[in-house]
Amino acid sequence: MNVAYPAPEFASAEETVNGLIQLLEGGFENPYEISGTVLVQVVDHPELDFLAVFGEALKIVRPIHEHPVDTRMTFPLATLETIFRDYEILDWRSPEILGTVELEGNLDLAFQLGMSCVRPSNTTIDRLAALRALHKKKGHRNLDEVVRLHLPSQHQLLEAIDEGLPTIITGLEPSPPCKDWTIDWLVEKYGDSIVCRRSSELKITLRELADQMRLFEEKPELENDTTLDKAYTEGVKMPHEMWDDFGPMFFDREDFIPAQLWLGSVSTNTPATALHCDPTTGFLFQVMGRKRLELFSADQADLLYPKKAYSYYQSCWFNPHKPRYDLFPKAKGAKSISVDLHPGELLVQPAGWFHQVFALDSPTMSVSYFWRY
Ligand SMILES: [Fe+2]
Secondary structure, X not given: OOOOOOOOOOOOHHHHHHHHHHHHHHHOOOOOOOOEEEEEEEOOOHHHOEEEEEOOOEXXXXXXOOOOOOEEEEEOHHHHHHHHHOOOOOOOOOHXXXXXXXXXXXXXXXXXXXXXXXXXXXXXXXXXXHHHHHHHHHOHHHOOOOEEEEOOOHHHHHHHHHHOOXXXXXXXXXXXXXXXXXXXXXXXXXXXXXXXXXXXXXXEEHHHXXXXXXXXXXXXXHHHOOOOOOXXXXXXXXXXXXXXXXXXXXXXXXXXXXXXXXXXXOOOOOOOEEEEEOOOOEEEEEEEOOEEEEEEOHHXXXXXXXXXXXXXXXXXXXXXXXXXXXXXXXXXXOOXXXXXXXXXXXXXXXXXOEEEEEEOOOXXXXXXXXXXX
């Protein structure tokens, strides 16, 4: 049986755009006190264009009048309808969104505004609340280290996950073993695989990514050049053809959402992934280079300034790498565990832990799996 939800009807373009504005206003936060103005243009309905002016709150100005603009975001109405309909599962990086949007000017403003219109589902809200209560009850903020287990049984692992305890598993090897996963070998075997989608048309193959990675490895200073695309896949769906190299880990493949690939050249001085928490249990297998994770227990959410606008994973305003205690004073009381993950090691991170990820070596490669439930 094939059951599909009926597509929602939008009464009018005006209703869609006004609904979106309400989402933007409700989710907007600006703790870094960024100022600027974004012009949002609706290609097929220019009468609905509006200005979003950053302040302590977001100010919407309409009709458009002469006003200096820092950023211009241009959408077809159909994309705005998608955003309005899918705000609980929205992924701005998907080609259906990013491939249809034109952005000009200060992209940080565009990013901050865009992220204001996502929201968590009730399931995610309830789940995170339960995890925060569990970690508090177990006193996880007082943990000093993450235990390493050599090839534990599935039962042992399930017990640790039930307790909300992160675990590093040793003794696993992909096929071929980690030491053989070099950039040259990857290009030879998977050179034609698609590893990034910058838009619906522009797909990057692993061979092209490797060329970009070699450029960054030769000239590391280019990694700070914001005009260049990152040479990092940032959790793109792992190409299907790689799946068999990483057999199912302790559970069936059907227990996980499609695996994600984190491959590229990254700065070793700044976080590769900013502080956030995931509402489902994650398995992070390290293949190339080492990674360091700073873990904060779920019950420290009130100290880490998590964003109110999020859909799936919840990012934080506080950045432990560059702490601004003047803006986020409660973060002084937060306590983390530092974990170094080596090639061949698997971190099993029960849902709810906040984490910031650094690549200690570049190039880096990891594969992550999230439980489906
Ligand atoms: Fe994560």
